[in-house]
Amino acid sequence: MTERDMLTATGLAKRYHGDWALRDCSLSIPEGRVVALVGPNGAGKTTLLHLAVGLLEPTRGRIGVLGKPVGRALRNVAFLAQEKPLYPGFTVADMLRFGRHLNPRWDKAFAERRLAELGIPAKRKTGRLSGGQQAQLALTLAIAKRPQLLVLDEPLANLDPLARHEVMTGLMTAVAERELSVVLSSHVVADLTDTCDWLIVLNRGAVQVNGDIDDLTDRHRVLSCPAGSVPSVADRFTVVEQGAAEGQTSLLVRAEGQAVFDPQWPVRSPGLEELVLAYLRRPEAAVLPRPALSAATR
Amino acid sequence: MLWMTWRQHRVQILVTVAFLAALGIALLVHGISVSNSLGGADSAALARDRFSEVSAVLGWFPLVPLLIGIFWGVPVLAGEYERATHKLVWTQSVSRSRWLLTKLGGLAVVVVLTGLAFGAMISAWIGVFDGTGLTGHRFADPGLFTVSGVVPAAWWLFAFTLGVTAGAIAQRVLPALAVTVGVFAVALFLFMTNRDAFAAPQHLEITSAGQGAGAETYVVGSTWLDGQGRAIEGDAVDRVCLPQGAPATENAYHESGCRQLVEFQPADRYWRFQLIEAGILLTLTAAFVVTTAMRVRRRTPTARLG
Amino acid sequence: MIDFRLDRGSGVATYLQLVHQVKSALRLGTLSPGDRLPTAKEVVEKLAINPNTVLKAYRELEREGLVSGRPGLGTFVERTLGGAAFADHARLRGELARWLRSAHAAGLDDEDVRALFESVTGAAGDVKGAAG
Numbered sequence: 001m002t003e004r005d006m007l008t009a010t011g012l013a014k015r016y017h018g019d020w021a022l023r024d025c026s027l028s029i030p031e032g033r034v035v036a037l038v039g040p041n042g043a044g045k046t047t048l049l050h051l052a053v054g055l056l057e058p059t060r061g062r063i064g065v066l067g068k069p070v071g072r073a074l075r076n077v078a079f080l081a082q083e084k085p086l087y088p089g090f091t092v093a094d095m096l097r098f099g100r101h102l103n104p105r106w107d108k109a110f111a112e113r114r115l116a117e118l119g120i121p122a123k124r125k126t127g128r129l130s131g132g133q134q135a136q137l138a139l140t141l142a143i144a145k146r147p148q149l150l151v152l153d154e155p156l157a158n159l160d161p162l163a164r165h166e167v168m169t170g171l172m173t174a175v176a177e178r179e180l181s182v183v184l185s186s187h188v189v190a191d192l193t194d195t196c197d198w199l200i201v202l203n204r205g206a207v208q209v210n211g212d213i214d215d216l217t218d219r220h221r222v223l224s225c226p227a228g229s230v231p232s233v234a235d236r237f238t239v240v241e242q243g244a245a246e247g248q249t250s251l252l253v254r255a256e257g258q259a260v261f262d263p264q265w266p267v268r269s270p271g272l273e274e275l276v277l278a279y280l281r282r283p284e285a286a287v288l289p290r291p292a293l294s295a296a297t298r
Numbered sequence: 299m300l301w302m303t304w305r306q307h308r309v310q311i312l313v314t315v316a317f318l319a320a321l322g323i324a325l326l327v328h329g330i331s332v333s334n335s336l337g338g339a340d341s342a343a344l345a346r347d348r349f350s351e352v353s354a355v356l357g358w359f360p361l362v363p364l365l366i367g368i369f370w371g372v373p374v375l376a377g378e379y380e381r382a383t384h385k386l387v388w389t390q391s392v393s394r395s396r397w398l399l400t401k402l403g404g405l406a407v408v409v410v411l412t413g414l415a416f417g418a419m420i421s422a423w424i425g426v427f428d429g430t431g432l433t434g435h436r437f438a439d440p441g442l443f444t445v446s447g448v449v450p451a452a453w454w455l456f457a458f459t460l461g462v463t464a465g466a467i468a469q470r471v472l473p474a475l476a477v478t479v480g481v482f483a484v485a486l487f488l489f490m491t492n493r494d495a496f497a498a499p500q501h502l503e504i505t506s507a508g509q510g511a512g513a514e515t516y517v518v519g520s521t522w523l524d525g526q527g528r529a530i531e532g533d534a535v536d537r538v539c540l541p542q543g544a545p546a547t548e549n550a551y552h553e554s555g556c557r558q559l560v561e562f563q564p565a566d567r568y569w570r571f572q573l574i575e576a577g578i579l580l581t582l583t584a585a586f587v588v589t590t591a592m593r594v595r596r597r598t599p600t601a602r603l604g
Numbered sequence: 605m606i607d608f609r610l611d612r613g614s615g616v617a618t619y620l621q622l623v624h625q626v627k628s629a630l631r632l633g634t635l636s637p638g639d640r641l642p643t644a645k646e647v648v649e650k651l652a653i654n655p656n657t658v659l660k661a662y663r664e665l666e667r668e669g670l671v672s673g674r675p676g677l678g679t680f681v682e683r684t685l686g687g688a689a690f691a692d693h694a695r696l697r698g699e700l701a702r703w704l705r706s707a708h709a710a711g712l713d714d715e716d717v718r719a720l721f722e723s724v725t726g727a728a729g730d731v732k733g734a735a736g
Contacts, residue, residue, distance in 0.1 A: 034654050053389050057596075074391050081385035087306070088381070094305060101301055102390035138386075145390070169652040176645040176655035194610070194618055194653045214617075271615065 004066060006031045006149055006181040007052060011061035014047050021047040023205045025061070029183070029198060031148075034175060036196035036213075037185040038276055044205040045185040046082065049153050052183070053079040065149055075105065078147035082154045084138040088127040092120055092137060096144075103145045111144040114170070132163030139167060143174045150174075152184040156191050168195055189273040199272070201279055208279050208286050213272060216287065220275060221255050223267040224248045233261075240285055241278035252278045254287060299392060299400040307405060310369050314412055322419050328352055329426040336430070345430040353435065353442060356420060360444040360490070363413075363457035364482045370405060371461020372474045375590070379469040398594050402462065402587065409458045413451030421446045434514035437568045440490040447569070452576035452583075457482055459586035466593040485582075489575060494518050496574045499561040507548035514565035525555030605642055606635055610651050618653055622661035630670065630685040633693065641671060641679040 005028045012025040022044045029035055037045050050056040051063050054070040054077075065073040086095060092115060100106045115122070120133050129137065135155065142150055155171075156164045172195060174180055186192055199216060201209035209216070220240070225233065227249045233239065237253040244250070252270055253259075261267055270278070279285055304311070332348050378384040388394050424436050424446060436446045444453065460481055464474040499518045504510065522530045522539060530538050539556035540546060551558075563571070606629050608622055616624075629635035641662065644655040662679050665671040673679045707717055 032656075034656075055385060055388060074389070074393065077389070079385065079389040081382055083382040083385065085382040085386045087383055090305070098302055098305075099390070101299060102387070102392050104391060141386075165652055169649060172648040172652050172655060173645060176643075176648045176658075194612065194657070197654055197656055268615070 004031050005029065006033070007063070007065055007183065008067075009048075009051075009061065009063040012048075012051065012058050012063050013060040014044075014051060014056065015059045016047075020205055022051075025202075025205075025207050027200060027207055027210045029181070029200075031181050032179065033181055033198040033212075034172075034196045035181075035183040035198040035200060036189070036192040036272075037183055037200045037202060038187065038189050038192070039185075039202035039208075040280065041187055043202045045187075045202055046153055048202065049079070049151050049183070049185060053077055053151055055079075073149075075103070075145075076148045078142035078145045078150050080138050080142045080150070080152040080155055082157065084135050084155075086126040086134060086138060089125065091123055091125055092129070093122040095126060095137060095141060096122075099141050099144055105146040107144045107146050111140050114140050114143075118166075130163075132159055132166065135159055135163060135167055136170065139170055143170075143178075143180075146178070148179070149181045149183070152182070154185055154187070156186060156188070164191065171195075189276050193272045199276070201276055203280055203283050206283075206286075207288070208283065209276070210288050216275060217269045217272070219254055219256060219287070220252060220270050221259060221261070221267050222250065222252050222270045222274070223261055223265050224250050225262065225265045229262070229265075238285070240282060299397065300404055303401050303404045307370065307373075311408060313369075314366075318412060318415055318419070321416070325352070325419055325423040329423050333426050342430065345427060345432060349427055349430075349432045349435070352423070353439070356445055357439075357441040359420075360441055360453070360486060362416070362445075363450070363453040364479065366409060366413075366454045367457030367461035367478045367482055368475060370409065371458040372465045372471060372478055374401060374405070374462045374465060375594070376465030376468060376471045376474040379465070380471050394594055395591070398591060402459075402590075406455060406458065409454050410451050413454035414448065416454070417445065417447050417450035420450075431514075434516065434565060437514065437516040437563065437565065437571070440493065443493065443571070444486075444490065447572045449572050449575050449579075452579040456485070456579040456583050456586075459583045459590070463586040463590045463593075466590045493571060493575070494563075496571050497563065497567060499563055502560045502562065504552075504558040504560060506552050512562075512565060514568075516563040516565075516567075518561040518563060520558055520560045522551075523557045523559050529559075530556070605640065608642070608647055608651060610653065619657045619661040619664065622647075622658065623664050626661070626665055626670070627685055630681070633684075635681050637681050637683055639681045640677075641681070643678060 008028040010026050012022060013020060014022040025048065037048065039045050047056065051058055052065070052070060054074065063070055065077055068076075070077070087098070090098065096108070096111050096115075099111065100108060112122075115137065118133070118136050120129065120137060126134065126137065139152075139155070142152075150171075152171075155167055159167065168191075171182065171184075175182060184192070184196070197213050199209055199211060199213050200207060223233075224245075225248065227244070227247075230239075230242070230249050230251065233251060233253065237255045237259065239251050239253050241252040242249060252274070279287070328348075332345070335348075336345060375384075378387065387397065420442075421436070424433050424442070427433050436442045443449065457478070461474065461478045464477040464481070465471070468474040468477060502509075503523075522535045524530050524538055535551075535556070536546075539551045539554050541550065541554055606626065608625055610618060610621060614621070626635065626641070644658040644662075647653070647658045648655050662671060662673065666673060666679075670682060670685065671679050672682050704717065707720075712720070
């Protein structure tokens with residue numbers, strides 16, 4: 001099965017006022033994925049997303065969507081900025097009209113139906129909507145554009161738990177109904193487990209982890225072993241993180257291929273948050289797609 | 299896109315149109331009442347009074363373009379940046395260039411039309427006073443020159459694009475407002491004090507009473523010359539030109555050999571000056587538009603696009 | 605139609621949880637051959653998970669021959685699981701309830717019951733393996 005690449009960056013770098021917000025980022029993401037872009041604040045997530053939607057131009061390198069430079073892909077990409085911007089003096093109906101006038105492929109029926117289902121009245125001014133309703137309206141506008149790629153910058157920030165759940169449900173339903181690829185950023189990994197199937201970890205402007213989540217959890221193991229056995233493990237596998245608890249040492253290792261450990265040691269796959277935290281704590285470690293996997297996705 | 303421009307600016311447009319309607323009605327009513335009362339006795343003094351009661355108010359109207367700059371111009375870009383709605387509108391399916399062109403173009407057309415209407419209304423009102431010798435004020439009075447004819451349309455357009463450009467550069471409303479007010483004030487001051495420089499004035503020597511440059515001319519300045527052609531200081535004129543004890547009639551001044559040298563711009567130069575000023579303002583407007591387009595198309599982080 | 609639940613903290617992959625729930629339903633008879641499984645969209649509307657996870661679970665079930673996907677119509681159950689008729693289920697359920705009551709009466713708590721059960725099923729598995 002050949003998949004097209006949805007988003008490709010080559011040597012992408014961005015400098016602001018002397019500081020490099022992104023350095024030499026190269027990645028490619030296949031179509032049809034829900035990508036989690038995680039990293040600490042200031043890691044460059046917003047910069048990367050702004051580059052992907054054409055709000056910024058790279059200082060170096062290239063970034064493209066569906067094989068086209070982002071400037072030519074305006075119709076294929078929808079963006080929901082962190083501020084979830086809406087025009088405050090506009091009513092909800094005005095915002096829909098805005099979408100219809102500025103987008104040739106506007107899905108009017110979907111937008112109206114979705115807002116009706118959510119109980120958001122058409123005549124209300126956007127400034128009078130609650131935070132969750134504003135987020136849902138902004139999300140509706142983005143989906144109704146019928147993009148192939150939907151990019152969201154911290155969509156769950158500042159939302160109460162119910163609104164968060166509703167936004168994620170809306171997003172996943174859209175992915176199920178349309179052939180939609182999604183990239184969403186968050187600095188809270190727990191929000192993204194169960195919904196995302198591709199992970200990018202950005203740390204200090206560099207891509208540290210990039211790959212399919214199932215594949216990543218398959219390639220890593222968390223095991224507990226006696227302290228004396230650690231060197232023999234470290235000889236065979238890359239140790240990403242090492243911790244001590246109750247006389248045993250806990251290791252998170254990257255184990256390519258068939259990894260066999262002492263059958264008495266408890267071994268399991270890491271959770272997503274565990275994996276992300278381990279790599280964030282070791283900025284010099286990186287895991288990128290295996291060449292075999294990359295070839296399979298072309 | 300045009301609907302979008304209208305929807306975002308409909309308050310400004312409606313307020314401006316309402317203002318023009320009110321102004322038009324007021325000037326119309328005043329003008330009709332003046333033209334009915336002219337031709338009777340005491341016409342000249344009456345005309346002067348009625349003229350100045352309105353021209354005093356019109357004297358403030360050169361500031362109206364500043365309101366255009368503040369309320370029409372600054373929100374176009376500074377408003378978008380400050381609310382981050384540029385992240386919304388520039389990621390729809392319309393390119394930034396097309397967005398800017400449609401918005402600026404649409405609004406500019408309305409600005410020019412309303413500015414022309416404004417200038418035409420005031421010119422028409424001044425026209426009511428034809429024959430009373432007061433219409434020359436539209437040339438001589440810096441305030442009236444700025445609000446009559448085609449120059450107001452140019453000022454309105456200039457101020458509008460100034461506000462837009464200030465917003466494009468400052469990316470926030472308050473600094474953009476400050477820049478707009480500052481630049482506009484400087485520009486207005488410079489124009490109002492230096493219009494004489496548009497063309498070299500003509501000279502006329504007045505050697506007897508009754509001579510004059512004409513009722514509608516714009517007198518730039520005058521100097522008294524003595525019998526030998528030397529200029530006389532202002533306060534010395536009476537001493538030099540007026541014989542002892544003689545009444546201060548104009549003939550008395552001339553009889554002693556003094557002449558008045560008048561520098562003036564002839565009345566028919568009014569439109570030339572109007573077009574020169576409009577031309578300069580339009581050139582500045584074009585420069586603003588180019589600057590704005592360059593700033594908007596540049597995709598580099600500034601305070602707002604981090 | 606089956607109502608999926610998600611135990612987010614359990615450490616078991618989401619798609620496996622869905623597979624297990626379908627298999628349990630088949631064993632208990634709440635799902636029968638010919639029943640339609642919810643579409644990915646229907647599952648996602650309730651659970652807010654990635655639709656690909658649902659498709660992955662259904663592919664796994666299809667691989668085991670338990671369900672089959674018919675394009676445009678949905679995913680349908682093909683066969684049942686478990687070795688007993690459902691009438692036997694009712695009888696066995698009643699016997700188990702009676703046994704539990706006597707175990708509790710004898711002073712066993714739930715942990716004791718579980719340990720006892722596991723020791724017996726381990727032994728029974730050996731017996732079955734040896735016999736079969």
